[in-house]
Amino acid sequence: xxxxxxxxxxxxxxxxxxxxxxxxxxxxxxxxxxxxxxxxxxxxxxxxxxxxxxxxxxxxxxxxxxxxxxxxxxxxxxxxxxxxxxxxxxxxxxxxxxxxxxxxxxxxxxxxxxxxxxxxxxxxxxxxxxxxxxxxxxxxxxxxxxxxxxxxxxxxxxxxxxxxxxxxxxxxxxxxxxxxxxxxxxxxxxxxxxxxxxxxxxxxxxxxxxxxxxxxxxxxxxxxxxxxxxxxxxxxxxxxxxxxxxxxxxxxxxxxxxxxxxxxxxxxxxxxxxxxxxxxxxxxxxxxxxxxxxxxxxxxxxxxxxxxxxxxxxxxxxxxxxxxxxxxxxxxxxxxxxxxxxxxxxxxxxxxxxxxxxxxxxxxxxxxxxxxxxxxxxxxxxxxxxxxxxxxxxxxxxxxxxxxxxxxxxxxxxxxxxxxxxxxxxxx
Numbered sequence: 001x002x003x004x005x006x007x008x009x010x011x012x013x014x015x016x017x018x019x020x021x022x023x024x025x026x027x028x029x030x031x032x033x034x035x036x037x038x039x040x041x042x043x044x045x046x047x048x049x050x051x052x053x054x055x056x057x058x059x060x061x062x063x064x065x066x067x068x069x070x071x072x073x074x075x076x077x078x079x080x081x082x083x084x085x086x087x088x089x090x091x092x093x094x095x096x097x098x099x100x101x102x103x104x105x106x107x108x109x110x111x112x113x114x115x116x117x118x119x120x121x122x123x124x125x126x127x128x129x130x131x132x133x134x135x136x137x138x139x140x141x142x143x144x145x146x147x148x149x150x151x152x153x154x155x156x157x158x159x160x161x162x163x164x165x166x167x168x169x170x171x172x173x174x175x176x177x178x179x180x181x182x183x184x185x186x187x188x189x190x191x192x193x194x195x196x197x198x199x200x201x202x203x204x205x206x207x208x209x210x211x212x213x214x215x216x217x218x219x220x221x222x223x224x225x226x227x228x229x230x231x232x233x234x235x236x237x238x239x240x241x242x243x244x245x246x247x248x249x250x251x252x253x254x255x256x257x258x259x260x261x262x263x264x265x266x267x268x269x270x271x272x273x274x275x276x277x278x279x280x281x282x283x284x285x286x287x288x289x290x291x292x293x294x295x296x297x298x299x300x301x302x303x304x305x306x307x308x309x310x311x312x313x314x315x316x317x318x319x320x321x322x323x324x325x326x327x328x329x330x331x332x333x334x335x336x337x338x339x340x341x342x343x344x345x346x347x348x349x350x351x352x353x354x355x356x357x358x359x360x361x362x363x364x365x366x367x368x369x370x371x372x373x374x375x376x377x378x379x380x381x382x383x384x385x386x387x388x389x390x391x392x393x394x395x396x397x398x399x400x401x402x403x404x405x406x407x408x409x410x411x412x413x414x415x416x417x418x419x420x421x422x423x424x425x426x427x428x
Contacts, residue, residue, distance in 0.1 A: 114170030232391025304364030
């Protein structure tokens, strides 16, 4: 009868060890028993960038990169994008189940009650230079919320935790809108709780006291779908930071500010900006074949294709492609969409990219949609952070309630100098 174990023979000593396998993994600490002698620390695994190391057990998001599957709490992303709303998905991530009609109304009401910013936070946003990067404003503002709501440090009180979650999800869009209005030198629009989550964001950013102003429902819906697609994505860089900082029992504001700082990096939250700049550089569909050849020669990079996890078509990209057409039908035509479609068609028919399993990812079309909604390029990472806040918070809660989790402390492989004695400066 087969056993759910791994047998390892250490060729240095000839000893054999039997290591349990659980959920397709072995515990790295089980390797510590493999030693050459009693003074040996024991074997460690070495995995830069955590390419094949699981740091936690999670029931939030499931990804099968080879098959192109993404699920939140077991629900396919395609069904959620088509039938749900962002706030309902946020509830699902945080509470584990879809809400009843009454519970959803309660949840939406709680969030709407926390759309308004503390006056001190408004003053902080106004203190930034007009050209400050919005992600810098986001990171600073969320961290500052820790000082405005000091009870947040009581992270082991479920009621206190829940209230901070309402505040963060409610206020992050308002921070985004105020940062934008500060940048363009316009007065702030206070939140309108009668509008949907995304319609309120568009209203706060766009309203200029026009008579009979109305948020375009097609654009609000498109942004809502994008928020659903970006809500969580397993243990990526920023989520890992949220868990790592949270493991020290920092309050959720400081942990989320750190996660947002990780998202600020161009290899994470800035990828769709890079796609847009690439499409602008190509300029016209007729220039696509020449650009593709330069990519294959290593002279250029094909942005928006390929993913660390997905080795198939990113399921989010398929949804966004459809949304892009709906947005452009409701706004001014964007010639870059034609460039994007021709680039996608050409790459997916080229054996070079097929062999390398390079398929469009979520960033390929999202930048075009954000541009059509008239968001400045610098705001693209912020628009990523707004919905990802619910995923970060769900992961933070799960980490706090996991009895196996401790303060994060990775090991290292020391390759520096052996012990040596200090030499006074006049003798060197």
